Structure formats: structure tokens, C-alpha cells
Amino acid sequence: MRKFVRQSTVFACLAAGLGAAGMAQATNGYFSHGYGTTSKGLAGAGVALSQDSLAAATNPAGMVTLGDRIDFGVALFSPRREYSVGEFPGAPDPAQDFALEPGSYKSGSEYFLIPHFGWNRMLDDRSSIGISIYGNGGMNTDYPAHSNPIRNAGGECPSGTFCAGKTGVDLMQLFIAPTYARKINDTASWGVTPIIAYQRFEAKGLRSFADMSRDSGSLSNEGHDDSWGYGLRLGIQGEVSPGVRLGAAYQTKMYMGKFDDYSGLFAEKGGFDIPANMTVGLAWDVTPTSTLFFDIQHIWYSDVKSIGNKFDRQGLGMCAQGFDSSGCLGESGGSGFGWRDMTIYKLGYQWTTSPDWTWRLGYSYGRQPIPSSEVLFNILAPAVIEHHLTFGFTRNIGPSNEFNFAAMYAPESKVSGDNAMFEGQKIELKMHQFEVEASYAWKF
Structure with a gap:
């Protein structure tokens, strides 16, 4: 009983801390490259072999192979985001064009602390329950209210990327994932994780698009809004021949409540x-x-329409002129970020040099989701990372404790294309990243 009370208290404190923390891991789009320190050391691989109680975020079937344990860790994540704008190809028409100020601009907010927590308990020798708490994020930018000397000649663009002051977005997603896993036989298992999701969002510096929105009062600078939702992750895992394990997991779309304060920005009314x-x-x-x-x-x-809808200059123009509202920001067909699907390939290698030391290396690649035609809006969310290089280790500390470490470097990736509101003006987005993560495990 005392052990249960102690574990419950730890869980409650950690859950509260995780709920208060901001998540900012724009590595594969806005998904993290991995979940749990052991998986991150392998560039996110591990769907076929689970090694810590964050496994439910990758494959819930692996939880039943872990025994009784608690994992708690924190990452220091540093994304470096920047965009560059080329010179005007000609004189912009103020009635039709939205030229950006030439130059290079870096986002602030370069360091984030990101905690995670996992708990697993064996019910008997064939089944387990557990819970994993982790986060996503990454549509996070913070550009200063820089001057616009050329466009400000008529007094219409005082400062900021889009002539509306300090510009950027902040997205945080938190997942609470209880799990039940069960062995099918001695070499295979399945698991199910109903997921409760919370997300929070804020946008600044977009009021210049007010006449292109279905609701200009719910477009920008409305502070943080939040929503709750749900989904499901299912997984299987098993040894198909001696030393060869296969795994598969599927997570449904997470059905989230709307961001009502930004119903004039995101498609489908928020x-x-x-x-x-x-x-x-x-x-x-x-x-x-x-x-x-x-x-x-x-x-x-x-x-997801708010993410996948392409930028539609014609639809926004018709909206601004009052001819057709179907292309307005916030409508079902309104412009989004234009992201395409991502397929990511993850390769990891792990070796043990003694009973106390295990080492890991990893590499992953996934074509970034932003087409060259979609660079304008993605100044807000320049999720262009494609490559990840990782390193990690586990140090066993006696029979009941272990220390895990992982480091990640994502070299600079970039994408460039025309300003969708001023053809011929080039915009380039680029980003590189660093992350280090440490966690501690208690086995009981």
C-alpha cells in the first residue's frame, strides 16, 4: 500500500508538471523523431522492440515485455529557424500584391525543456497496464517586429513579417496514454492505448489578412486557446524467428475540439x-x-484540412472582394499550410559492451512536408527538417535502476519558392536543430 501511494504521488506531480510545460519538437513535421530516451538514441526506431515505458507512444504491445518500471526524463531541445526574402522583382501593386521586406530574419525562443513520464505495472505474467505522458509541437516561431522601410513608404506597413507587428505561432500538444497489453504466447503480444490529447495554440502578427478571413475577430493576437480530443493506438509485436522481431502500430486521427478563438484562421472554423x-x-x-x-x-x-489545404490566392482574393466566401481563411476550403504526407525511414544500431553499458546510434530520413509553392504561410511553421543523427546509451545502476541518455543533431534543411502573394519574389525557409535528453528508470 505504501509503495502504491508513493507511486501515485510521483505520478500526480509529474503529470501536473508535464501539463504546464510547453512542447516544441518540430522534427518530422511537428511530430518528434522519437518517444522515450532509448528510442531517441536509435533515431526513433523501436516499434519491434520496446525498452522503456514510453513505448506506448510507439507501440503499446511492447509494454507487457518491460516488467514493473517508472521512467522520468527531460529533454533540452533547440530549434534554429530562419527565413530569407529576396528583392522585389518589380514594383508591387498594393491592391493585389503582398510583397515581404527583403532580408533574413531569425526566430527567437531557441531553447525548450520537454519532460516525459512513463509507468508500467505487470498484472500477471501475461498482461500489463501502464501510462505514458509525452508531447508534440513545433509550429513555434517568434519573429521580431522588424521595420519595413520600403513597404512603409505609404504608412501601411509599420513593422513585422506581415505588417502587423511581432509575428509567430505557438503550438503545444500533450498526450496522456493509458495502455493495456497482453501476450498472445511466449513470443508475441498486442496492446491498445486510448489516448487523451490536449493542445494549446496562439498566433500573432496576422491581422493584415483580416479581409481574407471569415471572422477577422478570431484570426490573430487572441492569446492562447486550447482544446481536448481523443484517439486510439493499436499495436502488435513478436519474434518471428530466433533473434528476429517484427512490430506494427497504427494511431487513428485524433479528433480534437476546435480552436474557437482562431476560427477565422484555421480551416473548418478552427x-x-x-x-x-x-x-x-x-x-x-x-x-x-x-x-x-x-x-x-x-x-x-x-x-487534416487546416494543415493540408494549399494556399489559395484566388480564393483569398474572392473573399477579400466579397464575391465568394468559400475560400476565406477559416472556411472548410480556406488556405492552410499545404503540408503533404511524410514517410520517415529510421535505422538504429544497439550494442552491449558489458552488463552495465548499452550504446546506440541512429539515422533517419523523411522528405520534409512543405512544397515550394507553400513557403509564404510556412514562415510561421518552417518544419523543413529531413535528416536526424542520434547517439545514446544506457548505464545500469544496480539491478533496479538505469540512467538513459540520447543526443540528436538535425543538420540544416531548407526549401525555397515564390511568394504566393507576389510572384517572382523568392522566400527561403531553413532550420537546424539540437537536442539532448536524459532519463532515469526505477524497476520495482
């Missing part, structure tokens, strides 16, 4: 569901002390 995703992979013991991991993950960003 809709912002979280896209479905699926991962399949293998873990192969190439030697008695080493394992090769390979996962393939697919994320259906295009199925």
Missing part, C-alpha cells in the same frame, strides 16, 4: 485535428550482444 500515423519495423539480433533496428513511419498530414 479545426485542428492530429493526423493518423502508422509504423512498421523490425529488430534483428545480428550478434548475441547487438541489434539492428529498421522502422518505416507514415504520417497523413494532408488529411
Whole structure:
């Protein structure tokens, strides 16, 4: 009883702390490259072999193989975001064109602390319950209210990326994932995770698009709004031959409440569901002390209209002139970020050098989701990262504790294209990232 009370108290405190923390991991779109420190050391691979109690975020079937344990950790994440704008190709027409001020501009807010928590308990030798708490994010930018000397000649553009002051967005998503997992036999298992999701959003500096919105009072600078929603993750995992394990997991679309304060920005009157995703992979013991991991993950960003709708200059123009409201920001067909789906390939290698030390390396690649035609709005969310290089280790501390560490470097990726509101003016988005994460596990 005392142990249960102690664990419950720890869980309550950590859940409160996680709920208050901002998430900002724009690595694969706005999904993290991995969940749990051991998986992050392998570039996010691990759907076929689970190693900590954040496993439910990747494959809930693996929870039953972990035993009784608690994992708590924190990451220091640093995304470096920047956009550059080319010179005017000609004199813009103020009635039709929205030229941006030439130059290069960096986003602030470069460091984020991101905690996570996991708990797993065996009910008997064939089943377990657990809970994992983790986050997504990444549509997070903070551009200063820089001057616009050329466009301000007529007094219509005092400052900021879009002539409306300090510009940026802030998105945080928190997932609470209780899990039930059960062994099918001695070599295979299944798991189910009903997910409760919370998200919070804020946008600044977009009031210049007011006449292109269905509701200009719910477009920008409305502070933080939040919503709750739900979804489901299902997974299977098993050894198909000695030393070869396969795994697969599918997460449904997360059906989220609307951001009412931003119903004039996001399609479907503030809709912002979280896209479905699926991962399949293998873990192969190439030697008695080493394992090769390979996962393939697919994320259906295009199925969420506020994310997948393309920028529609004609529809916005018709809206501004009062001819047709169907293309207004906030309507079902209104412009979004234009993201395409992502497929990510994750390769990891793990080896043990002694009973106390395990080492990990990883690499992942996924074509970034932003087409060159969609760079204008994606100044707000320049999620262009494609490559991840990772390193990690586990240090066992006696029979009941372990320390885990992972580091990630995402080299600079970029995309460039025309300003959709002023053809011929080039915009380039680029980003690179660093992350270090440490966690501690208690086995009981």
C-alpha cells in the first residue's frame, strides 16, 4: 500500500508538471523523431522492440515485455529557424500584391525543456497496464517586429513579417496514454492505448489578412486557446524467428475540439485535428550482444484540412472582394499550410559492451512536408527538417535502476519558392536543430 501511494504521488506531480510545460519538437513535421530516451538514441526506431515505458507512444504491445518500471526524463531541445526574402522583382501593386521586406530574419525562443513520464505495472505474467505522458509541437516561431522601410513608404506597413507587428505561432500538444497489453504466447503480444490529447495554440502578427478571413475577430493576437480530443493506438509485436522481431502500430486521427478563438484562421472554423500515423519495423539480433533496428513511419498530414489545404490566392482574393466566401481563411476550403504526407525511414544500431553499458546510434530520413509553392504561410511553421543523427546509451545502476541518455543533431534543411502573394519574389525557409535528453528508470 505504501509503495502504491508513493507511486501515485510521483505520478500526480509529474503529470501536473508535464501539463504546464510547453512542447516544441518540430522534427518530422511537428511530430518528434522519437518517444522515450532509448528510442531517441536509435533515431526513433523501436516499434519491434520496446525498452522503456514510453513505448506506448510507439507501440503499446511492447509494454507487457518491460516488467514493473517508472521512467522520468527531460529533454533540452533547440530549434534554429530562419527565413530569407529576396528583392522585389518589380514594383508591387498594393491592391493585389503582398510583397515581404527583403532580408533574413531569425526566430527567437531557441531553447525548450520537454519532460516525459512513463509507468508500467505487470498484472500477471501475461498482461500489463501502464501510462505514458509525452508531447508534440513545433509550429513555434517568434519573429521580431522588424521595420519595413520600403513597404512603409505609404504608412501601411509599420513593422513585422506581415505588417502587423511581432509575428509567430505557438503550438503545444500533450498526450496522456493509458495502455493495456497482453501476450498472445511466449513470443508475441498486442496492446491498445486510448489516448487523451490536449493542445494549446496562439498566433500573432496576422491581422493584415483580416479581409481574407471569415471572422477577422478570431484570426490573430487572441492569446492562447486550447482544446481536448481523443484517439486510439493499436499495436502488435513478436519474434518471428530466433533473434528476429517484427512490430506494427497504427494511431487513428485524433479528433480534437476546435480552436474557437482562431476560427477565422484555421480551416473548418478552427479545426485542428492530429493526423493518423502508422509504423512498421523490425529488430534483428545480428550478434548475441547487438541489434539492428529498421522502422518505416507514415504520417497523413494532408488529411487534416487546416494543415493540408494549399494556399489559395484566388480564393483569398474572392473573399477579400466579397464575391465568394468559400475560400476565406477559416472556411472548410480556406488556405492552410499545404503540408503533404511524410514517410520517415529510421535505422538504429544497439550494442552491449558489458552488463552495465548499452550504446546506440541512429539515422533517419523523411522528405520534409512543405512544397515550394507553400513557403509564404510556412514562415510561421518552417518544419523543413529531413535528416536526424542520434547517439545514446544506457548505464545500469544496480539491478533496479538505469540512467538513459540520447543526443540528436538535425543538420540544416531548407526549401525555397515564390511568394504566393507576389510572384517572382523568392522566400527561403531553413532550420537546424539540437537536442539532448536524459532519463532515469526505477524497476520495482
